[in-house]
Amino acid sequence: MAKTLREYYGEALVRYGKENDKIIVLDADVSGSTRSALFRDAFPDRHLNVGIAEANMTGMAAGLASVGMIPFVNTFAAFVTSCGLLAARTFGSYSKLPIKLVGTYSGMSDAFDGPSHHALDDIAIMRAQPNFEVIVPCDAASTDWAVRHCVETEKPIYLRMSRDVFPNIYPLDESFEIGKGKVVKEGTDVTVFACGLMVGHALTAAELLEKEGISVRVADMFSIKPIDRDLIFRCAAETKAIVTAEEHSVIGGLSSAVSEVLAQEGFPVPMEFVGINDTHGECGPYKELQAKYGFDASAVANKIRRVLDKKEKNGK
Amino acid sequence: MMNQAETDRLNHLCRQFRKDLIEVLHERQTGHPGGSLSVCEILTVLLFEEMRVDPDHPDRVDRDRLILSKGHAAPMLYRVLAERGFFPVEELHTLRKLNSRLQGHPCLLDTPGVDMTSGPLGLGLSVGLGAAIGLQKQGLSSRVYVVLGDGELNEGTVWEAVMSASKFHPENLTTIVDYNGVQLDGPTSVIMPEGDLKAKFEAFGWQVLTCDGHIVADLYDSLQKAKTITSKPVVIIAKTVKGKGVSFMEGQNAWHGKAIDDAHYEIAISELGGTD
The missing domain is CATH 3.40.50.970 (Thiamin diphosphate (ThDP)-binding fold, Pyr/PP domains)
Incomplete structure (x- = not known):
C-alpha cells in the first residue's frame, strides 16, 4: 500500500x-x-x-x-x-x-x-x-x-503536508533547490504550474490531452516562496499560455504568485487558474470533493482547453 | 542578601532611570510611561544584580535571557540596557525615530541586549519556556527570565504556557509579574478581573512568591529564593504601582501610553528630583 x-x-x-x-x-x-x-x-x-x-x-x-x-x-x-x-x-x-x-x-x-x-x-x-x-x-x-x-x-x-497518498513523481534520490521549479514534463503549447496534489493531476491531464494533439508542459512549483521567476518567464515566452493548479483558494496562492511575476514584468499571456474559487468546501469523499470543487485532472484539462482557446483568439 | 551600599546604588540608578525616561518620552512625544515606571526596579535588579550578561558580547550563548513580554515598557528596558553598557545612553534620544535601533517595542534583531522580540501580548512565557527547555537540552546553565504584565494575563496563551510549564518544568525559568493593577482602559479589576491570581497559578501547579516590586532588596531575595525551588515552576508576583514615582501618573490608566505635555513634564521632573 x-x-x-x-x-x-x-x-x-x-x-x-x-x-x-x-x-x-x-x-x-x-x-x-x-x-x-x-x-x-x-x-x-x-x-x-x-x-x-x-x-x-x-x-x-x-x-x-x-x-x-x-x-x-x-x-x-x-x-x-x-x-x-x-x-x-x-x-x-x-x-x-x-x-x-x-x-x-x-x-x-x-x-x-x-x-x-x-x-x-x-x-x-x-x-x-x-x-x-x-x-x-x-x-x-x-x-x-x-x-x-x-x-x-x-x-x-x-x-x-497532506493527509493523503500522492503518486511519486521523482526518483528518491532526485535533487531539488529552493526557488527553482522543476519541469517534470516537457511540452510546447501550454505550461501548467502546479504544486502538491496537482502535480500528479497535471501530468494525468497532460497525458489525456496528448491524445488530442495538445503538448502540455508541467512544472512543479514546490517552492512557492521564493518563486522561480526565470522559469515562469521562460515558460510564458515559450508556450505563451499558462495554467496554474493548486489545492488552495485561487486568491493569494500559486496563481497569485505566478500572476504577480508576469504582471510586474509587463508580460501577460493567457492564463487560467485551477483552484478553489473563493468558497469553502464541505465534507465528503476526497475524490468527489476534488471533482465538485474543480481540482482534479479533468479540471486541469478543462482549463488547459480554455486557455488554449484564449491563446488562439489572441493569435488572430 | 543585598548589602546597603548595593541597595543604595540601585535605588540611585532607578531614580536616574525614571528621570531619563520622562525626559525622553517628553522629548519624543510618544511611548508608554505608566508600565515603564512600574517595571523599573524589576529590570534594574535583573540586569545589574541577577543576570549573567556580557555587554561586550551580547550574543554569547551562555548568557542568561530576558524576555520582556510586556513589550510596551521598552523605553525602560532600553534605559537599563544602555546603563549596563549595551549601547550609548545618548541613543535613547532616537527612541521611535526612523532608522533607530530602538523600535517602539523590543526587537531582537535591532537592539544589542534585547534577547527577544515582544509587543503583541501573551506570548513571552511560551517563548521563555521554549528557550529554557532548549538551553537545558543543550546542557547550558543559562537561566531565562520572563517579565509579564498583569493586564497581559488576560491573554489565553499565557495560561496555555502556564499549563505547559507545569508539564515540562525546566528548572532554569523564572517568571515575574509586574503586578501594577492597571491596564490601558482602566484598573485590571474592572477591565478583566483576574480574581485570586496566586490561587490561579497554584491551581496550575506553580509556586507563587510575592514581593514589593519597588524594593530592590525584596526583589533580589525573591529571585534567589525562586532558584532554590526546583520541583515546580515559580512565579514572583511583584506588587508595583503603575506610573511609580510621578504622583499624577500613579495608578492612572490615562498615562498608559499618553504623550507628556510641557506642564506635566515640569511637575514630573521636579518630583523626581529635578534636572541634572
Whole structure:
C-alpha cells in the first residue's frame, strides 16, 4: 500500500533527527495524524507534546529556535496558520527566528472532517509573511528534501503536508533547490504550474490531452516562496499560455504568485487558474470533493482547453 | 542578601532611570510611561544584580535571557540596557525615530541586549519556556527570565504556557509579574478581573512568591529564593504601582501610553528630583 505524504514526512524527521540532535519536534495532540509520532517513538526526549495549544506551541518553538535548536511545529495546516500565526509573524517573520511550521491535512485532504478542518488559505497567509519560505512538496522525494532543507536552512519555513497518498513523481534520490521549479514534463503549447496534489493531476491531464494533439508542459512549483521567476518567464515566452493548479483558494496562492511575476514584468499571456474559487468546501469523499470543487485532472484539462482557446483568439 | 551600599546604588540608578525616561518620552512625544515606571526596579535588579550578561558580547550563548513580554515598557528596558553598557545612553534620544535601533517595542534583531522580540501580548512565557527547555537540552546553565504584565494575563496563551510549564518544568525559568493593577482602559479589576491570581497559578501547579516590586532588596531575595525551588515552576508576583514615582501618573490608566505635555513634564521632573 502506498504511503501518505505525512508518513514520508514523519520518516524524514526520524532520518534527519538521527544526524542532528538540535532537531526538536513539537505537536499539539495530533502526532498520530501529523506522523510526528514517528519522531516521538525514536527520540522521546526531543518530542514535546504541548496539548491542544497551537499558539503556545508556536511561541515555544520561537524560544527553542532563539537558543539554537531546530524546532518543527506540527499540527493541521488550518490551525498552525491561524492560532499559530501571531507567534509565526512576530518571531518567525519579523524576528527571523528559524521556526519550521508544518501544516498537515492541507487543502481538502481532511475530507470528511469538513471545511472547519480544510486549509484553502494557508499558502496565501504564509506567503504574505516576510522572510518565510513556503514549500509545497508533492511526493516522497520532495518531502524528504523539504525536511532536509528545513534542517539546513536558518530561516523560518512553512511546509505544507497532506493527509493523503500522492503518486511519486521523482526518483528518491532526485535533487531539488529552493526557488527553482522543476519541469517534470516537457511540452510546447501550454505550461501548467502546479504544486502538491496537482502535480500528479497535471501530468494525468497532460497525458489525456496528448491524445488530442495538445503538448502540455508541467512544472512543479514546490517552492512557492521564493518563486522561480526565470522559469515562469521562460515558460510564458515559450508556450505563451499558462495554467496554474493548486489545492488552495485561487486568491493569494500559486496563481497569485505566478500572476504577480508576469504582471510586474509587463508580460501577460493567457492564463487560467485551477483552484478553489473563493468558497469553502464541505465534507465528503476526497475524490468527489476534488471533482465538485474543480481540482482534479479533468479540471486541469478543462482549463488547459480554455486557455488554449484564449491563446488562439489572441493569435488572430 | 543585598548589602546597603548595593541597595543604595540601585535605588540611585532607578531614580536616574525614571528621570531619563520622562525626559525622553517628553522629548519624543510618544511611548508608554505608566508600565515603564512600574517595571523599573524589576529590570534594574535583573540586569545589574541577577543576570549573567556580557555587554561586550551580547550574543554569547551562555548568557542568561530576558524576555520582556510586556513589550510596551521598552523605553525602560532600553534605559537599563544602555546603563549596563549595551549601547550609548545618548541613543535613547532616537527612541521611535526612523532608522533607530530602538523600535517602539523590543526587537531582537535591532537592539544589542534585547534577547527577544515582544509587543503583541501573551506570548513571552511560551517563548521563555521554549528557550529554557532548549538551553537545558543543550546542557547550558543559562537561566531565562520572563517579565509579564498583569493586564497581559488576560491573554489565553499565557495560561496555555502556564499549563505547559507545569508539564515540562525546566528548572532554569523564572517568571515575574509586574503586578501594577492597571491596564490601558482602566484598573485590571474592572477591565478583566483576574480574581485570586496566586490561587490561579497554584491551581496550575506553580509556586507563587510575592514581593514589593519597588524594593530592590525584596526583589533580589525573591529571585534567589525562586532558584532554590526546583520541583515546580515559580512565579514572583511583584506588587508595583503603575506610573511609580510621578504622583499624577500613579495608578492612572490615562498615562498608559499618553504623550507628556510641557506642564506635566515640569511637575514630573521636579518630583523626581529635578534636572541634572
